[in-house]
Amino acid sequence: xxxxxxxxxxxxxxxxxxxxxxxxxxxxxxxxxxxxxxxxxxxxxxxxxxxxxxxxxxxxxxxxxxxxxxxxxxxxxxxxxxxxxxxxxxxxxxxxxxxxxxxxxxxxxxxxxxxxxxxxxxxxxxxxxxxxxxxxxxxxxxxxxxxxxxxxxxxxxxxxxxxxxxxxxxxxxxxxxxxxxxxxxxxxxxxxxxxxxxxxxxxxxxxxxxxxxxxxxxxxxxxxxxxxxxxxxxxxxxxxxxxxxxxxxxxxxxxxxxxxxxxxxxxxxxxxxxxxxxxxxxxxxxxxxxxxxxxxxxxxxxxxxxxxxxxxxxxxxxxxxxxxxxxxxxxxxxxxxxxxxxxxxxxxxxxxxxxxxxxxxxxxxxxxxxxxxxxxxxxxxxxxxxxxxxxxxxxxxxxxxxxxxxxxxxxxxxxxxxxxxxxxxxxxxxxxxxxxxxxxxxxxxxxxxxxxxxxxxxxxxxxxxxxxxxxxxxxxxxxxxxxxxxxxxxxxxxxxxxxxxxxxxxxxxxx
Amino acid sequence: xxxxxxxxxxxxxxxxxxxxxxxxxxxxxxxxxxxxxxxxxxxxxxxxxxxxxxxxxxxxxxxxxxxxxxxxxxxxxxxxxxxxxxxxxxxxxxxxxxxxxxxxxxxxxxxxxxxxxxxxxxxxxxxxxxxxxxxxxxxxxxxxxxxxxxxxxxxxxxxxxxxxxxxxxxxxxxxxxxxxxxxxxxxxxxxxxxxxxxxxxxxxxxxxxxxxxxxxxxxxxxxxxxxxxxxxxxxxxxxxxxxxxxxxxxxxxxxxxxxxxxxxxxxxxxxxxxxxxxxxxxxxxxxxxxxxxxxxxxxxxxxxxxxxxxxxxxxxxxxxx
Numbered sequence: 001x002x003x004x005x006x007x008x009x010x011x012x013x014x015x016x017x018x019x020x021x022x023x024x025x026x027x028x029x030x031x032x033x034x035x036x037x038x039x040x041x042x043x044x045x046x047x048x049x050x051x052x053x054x055x056x057x058x059x060x061x062x063x064x065x066x067x068x069x070x071x072x073x074x075x076x077x078x079x080x081x082x083x084x085x086x087x088x089x090x091x092x093x094x095x096x097x098x099x100x101x102x103x104x105x106x107x108x109x110x111x112x113x114x115x116x117x118x119x120x121x122x123x124x125x126x127x128x129x130x131x132x133x134x135x136x137x138x139x140x141x142x143x144x145x146x147x148x149x150x151x152x153x154x155x156x157x158x159x160x161x162x163x164x165x166x167x168x169x170x171x172x173x174x175x176x177x178x179x180x181x182x183x184x185x186x187x188x189x190x191x192x193x194x195x196x197x198x199x200x201x202x203x204x205x206x207x208x209x210x211x212x213x214x215x216x217x218x219x220x221x222x223x224x225x226x227x228x229x230x231x232x233x234x235x236x237x238x239x240x241x242x243x244x245x246x247x248x249x250x251x252x253x254x255x256x257x258x259x260x261x262x263x264x265x266x267x268x269x270x271x272x273x274x275x276x277x278x279x280x281x282x283x284x285x286x287x288x289x290x291x292x293x294x295x296x297x298x299x300x301x302x303x304x305x306x307x308x309x310x311x312x313x314x315x316x317x318x319x320x321x322x323x324x325x326x327x328x329x330x331x332x333x334x335x336x337x338x339x340x341x342x343x344x345x346x347x348x349x350x351x352x353x354x355x356x357x358x359x360x361x362x363x364x365x366x367x368x369x370x371x372x373x374x375x376x377x378x379x380x381x382x383x384x385x386x387x388x389x390x391x392x393x394x395x396x397x398x399x400x401x402x403x404x405x406x407x408x409x410x411x412x413x414x415x416x417x418x419x420x421x422x423x424x425x426x427x428x429x430x431x432x433x434x435x436x437x438x439x440x441x442x443x444x445x446x447x448x449x450x451x452x453x454x455x456x457x458x459x460x461x462x463x464x465x466x467x468x469x470x471x472x473x474x475x476x477x478x479x480x481x482x483x484x485x486x487x488x489x490x491x492x493x494x495x496x497x498x499x500x501x502x503x504x505x506x507x508x509x510x511x
Numbered sequence: 512x513x514x515x516x517x518x519x520x521x522x523x524x525x526x527x528x529x530x531x532x533x534x535x536x537x538x539x540x541x542x543x544x545x546x547x548x549x550x551x552x553x554x555x556x557x558x559x560x561x562x563x564x565x566x567x568x569x570x571x572x573x574x575x576x577x578x579x580x581x582x583x584x585x586x587x588x589x590x591x592x593x594x595x596x597x598x599x600x601x602x603x604x605x606x607x608x609x610x611x612x613x614x615x616x617x618x619x620x621x622x623x624x625x626x627x628x629x630x631x632x633x634x635x636x637x638x639x640x641x642x643x644x645x646x647x648x649x650x651x652x653x654x655x656x657x658x659x660x661x662x663x664x665x666x667x668x669x670x671x672x673x674x675x676x677x678x679x680x681x682x683x684x685x686x687x688x689x690x691x692x693x694x695x696x697x698x699x700x701x702x703x704x705x706x707x708x709x710x711x712x713x714x715x716x717x718x719x720x721x722x723x724x725x726x727x728x729x730x731x732x733x734x735x736x737x738x739x740x741x742x743x744x745x746x747x748x749x750x751x752x753x754x755x756x757x758x759x760x761x762x763x764x765x766x767x768x769x770x771x772x773x774x775x776x777x778x779x780x781x782x783x784x785x786x787x788x789x790x791x792x793x794x795x796x797x798x799x800x801x802x803x804x805x806x807x808x809x810x811x812x813x814x815x816x817x818x819x820x821x822x823x824x825x826x827x828x829x830x831x832x
Contacts, residue, residue: 140705140708140730145711204592453696
């Protein structure tokens with residue numbers, strides 16, 4: 001009850017004119033940096049950090065927080081409409097959402113993504129407010145072995161399920177892990193796979209590889225398709241609204257995504273990409289139409305979008321209650337709190353209640369503002385993508401070049417992007433799934449680090465992965481996820497001798 | 512006429528270039544600066560950079576953006592910095608870490624740790640500490656040393672990266688006590704301290720800044736300060752030399768450097784702005800809250816100090832072999 005009244009006070013603070021201005025400013029900035037590849041919430045917040053220093057502590061946190069979760073929305077727009085995921089947690093939205101946008105459903109996808117993100121953001125804030133103190137201890141129980149378990153499940157689910165032939169998924173994962181290993185060994189600092197090329201010491205970053213495999217590969221495919229406009233060009237506002245069917249399909253994925261995202265967000269070292277990935281994998285697994293995944297499944301947008309928003313709330317748990325930032329973006333927030341004389345940690349809720357509750361309340365307010373902003377601009381964006389495909393191709397290429405170059409002013413990165421654009425195009429043609437490759441790069445180095453840490457701690461004894469109840473459960477799930485698809489294939493092969501009954505197509509309609 | 516015209520043009524061009532050059536230093540800085548932090552989020556050098564960058568902007572007249580490039584004990588970020596940063600004063604890096612003083616002794620690097628930089632200012636003598644999880648059997652440093660001697664290989668200590676200072680100190684401690692310690696690398700001091708607080712490893716050797724939140728929450732206990740002089744923040748905690756291990760010591764200093772070739776006037780300007788920042792009351796109060804051990808050292812003196820650290824650690828590496 002006391003929590004509620006504190007939250008009420010928080011809303012009074014968050015809804016004051018001054019703070020309202022900052023929350024709007026923060027969310028708009030966030031949408032912009034999220035939409036541009038190469039700029040993310042970390043960069044956006046870091047650039048505005050000195051400016052935030054001139055504000056009072058509450059306004060500063062409100063503005064920086066707005067950038068943080070606003071960026072999640074911004075990444076969605078470019079992912080769906082242009083197939084350029086600005087952040088690694090938008091890759092699933094790009095995969096499914098862009099296919100739908102090509103069918104003229106871009107507006108609907110964006111509205112669903114915005115509404116579900118909003119719902120997830122709000123629901124996970126309730127979880128945060130209610131559970132933060134208790135969950136902080138839970139977060140600490142995730143050591144290297146447990147973190148490796150979580151990552152292994154994520155990698156296994158995507159590799160085994162993302163293609164009709166699991167072997168292709170695993171091949172792509174191995175390729176991705178290999179690419180991720182280029183650069184300095186994370187444990188010993190020894191160069192690996194660099195072939196004496198200094199540029200490769202830094203490794204191949206996620207951004208040029210992904211922008212190449214999504215954005216550039218997409219343009220190449222469009223050119224091949226003769227740039228024909230296939231979708232209906234007379235789109236009214238009504239046609240952009242999601243259908244009843246699309247709403248219905250998105251409900252439960254969003255609910256599951258919220259829970260998955262929130263809890264994964266709390267775990268140190270995992271972050272929003274892992275949250276979105278886990279949600280996508282779960283949705284594909286529970287779907288009655290798994291064949292739709294990869295060809296434009298709205299569930300594959302609603303789930304991961306909810307999950308990455310919920311994960312941003314989850315990530316607040318360790319920072320607010322333990323004083324430990326769990327990602328670079330939250331580390332910037334952490335720094336901002338220190339600069340404002342706040343000491344994040346177990347006592348923060350007691351020592352500075354007005355600032356913290358004002359900040360939490362502003363996150364609700366910010367989510368409402370983002371929902372309104374997105375809905376207002378969606379029709380214009382959508383018309384653009386459907387009507388102007390040839391112009392758009394050029395625009396996408398320019399954005400890819402500029403974004404990747406701006407990332408660290410490196411023409412080498414642009415070369416990497418183009419190379420992977422061609423590789424991505426070829427892999428799509430040969431129907432190899434590209435997602436395991438991307439995830440191998442994004443999650444591979446953390447997975448490797450946690451694996452090696454665990455084995456160093458246990459002095460080489462693999463039983464460390466079963467030494468705690470959490471680790472043992474995670475490893476068991478991971479092994480099942482790896483083995484089951486192969487078992488299922490074997491069973492199908494035996495069953496193929498007998499005639500199999502056809503699945504009833506009407507069975508799906510009464511969900 | 513033609514000659515005169517050409518001379519005039521040449522003269523005008525020269526003047527413009529000259530004026531532009533003088534103006535570069537006079538107007539510096541006219542756009543935001545970038546400070547590379549070659550370490551993971553939440554560690555000592557990250558916290559220092561964020562606090563300093565935030566407080567320095569009024570004195571510089573421009574904001575400083577933080578560019579995190581973690582990995583391999585700072586080598587990745589430093590290598591990239593030396594390769595790509597422009598010597599115009601807008602690209603700065605946190606230095607004085609293992610990437611400057613420690614790793615060059617054990618690895619072939621593509622940069623010269625002391626001569627590829629213009630050293631601007633030394634800000635913080637990082638207090639290195641030995642901390643253990645709350646339920647570790649040893650009560651104090653003496654008991655800890657007895658315990659590690661009695662249990663070879665059983666005690667695991669986290670550090671911020673193999674080849675770095677924290678790691679070197681663990682190896683030194685193992686040598687000095689003739690014990691077998693298991694060292695576990697993390698992506699910075701913050702993650703290492705978190706793992707120790709969760710009981711996944713027995714303890715850490717890390718900067719006090721990274722350990723502080725868990726010391727306050729009671730999840731970690733600081734047993735010893737690994738420096739010649741005791742820490743103001745921890746007056747009751749013994750130093751390693753006071754326990755009889757005078758070689759288990761590192762008096763490292765964190766600070767800021769610019770790329771080699773940055774104009775002298777600009778380096779001086781940066782130095783003056785950061786020195787004023789160090790005297791700023793709000794920065795002082797942050798530093799105090801973070802248990803930062805402020806130790807100002809400027810320009811050439813900073814380079815000399817780093818050279819001293821570098822040489823001392825060099826002999827340390829000889830002993831470790």
